[in-house]
Amino acid sequence: MLLFALLLGLALHFISDDKRCKAGIQFASSTLLRCGVALLGLRLTTDHVVTVGWQTVAELLVAISLTIALGLLLARLFDVELSLGALIGGATAICGASAALAISSVLPRTPSLERDTTLTVVGVTTLSTVAMVVYPIVTQ
Secondary structure, eight states: OHHHHHHHHHHTGGGGGOTTTHHHHHHIIIIIHHHHHHHHHTTSOHHHHHHHOHHHHHHHHHHHHHHHHHHHHHHHHTTOOHHHHHHHHHHHHTTSHHHHHHHHHHSOOOTTHHHHHHHHHHHHHHHHHHHHHHHHHHHO
């Protein structure tokens, strides 16, 4: 579904130049996006935490933190903006493209933020699609 949404967005990108659509696009890319990510987060309930156990939750928090820290470290090593490292690390650590969009919405606005967000979403989506094809072949 996300891949279809990306292709549709690429095909209709020219609409973003129309001033009549600017307010609606801004509303959808900020307010609606934040609401959607919040609704995704509500799927994790206390009952889920009790089911998997507090030790598992602690391990997940450590793994997420280390993945984001690795993204920041690699950004520093490759001499790119730290916001790109946080974006890629967070998207990898949490849940992919939706995490990248949520993180992007709270990062400071820079001239390269839109480009970095697009790069991250396309990269994560591409690698996820490849994984969906390769994993079943490897595990059989």
